[in-house]
Amino acid sequence: MATKTKGTNAKIKELKGIKPEKITDEQLEKVQTLINDIKRSQMELGQMETKKHAILHHVSSLQEAIGVVREEFEKEYGTSDVNIQDGIINYPENGEANKED
Numbered sequence: 001m002a003t004k005t006k007g008t009n010a011k012i013k014e015l016k017g018i019k020p021e022k023i024t025d026e027q028l029e030k031v032q033t034l035i036n037d038i039k040r041s042q043m044e045l046g047q048m049e050t051k052k053h054a055i056l057h058h059v060s061s062l063q064e065a066i067g068v069v070r071e072e073f074e075k076e077y078g079t080s081d082v083n084i085q086d087g088i089i090n091y092p093e094n095g096e097a098n099k100e101d
Contacts, residue, residue, distance in 0.1 A: 077089050079091055079092065
């Protein structure tokens with residue numbers, strides 16, 4: 001008496017040329033999980049890029065503000081070379097500022 005072994009139906013179908021119509025539920029769930037993870041990661045990347053873009057614009061506006069302050073220093077002190085740690089003005093070697101009255 002022959003006992004039925006696991007996969008016998010699959011082997012019979014294979015021998016008859018019958019192809020499966022669907023992947024297994026476990027395979028489907030695994031593929032769906034992977035695809036969803038990829039989509040979620042892509043969305044997070046897009047959000048990061050948007051935030052990066054906004055930060056770059058902010059940095060640019062801050063750099064423009066520094067330019068304005070430097071111009072103010074040039075007008076007031078004749079130089080914009082200032083130590084940002086202690087506020088000491090570093091005048092040129094000749095000691096003369098470019099101050100215009």
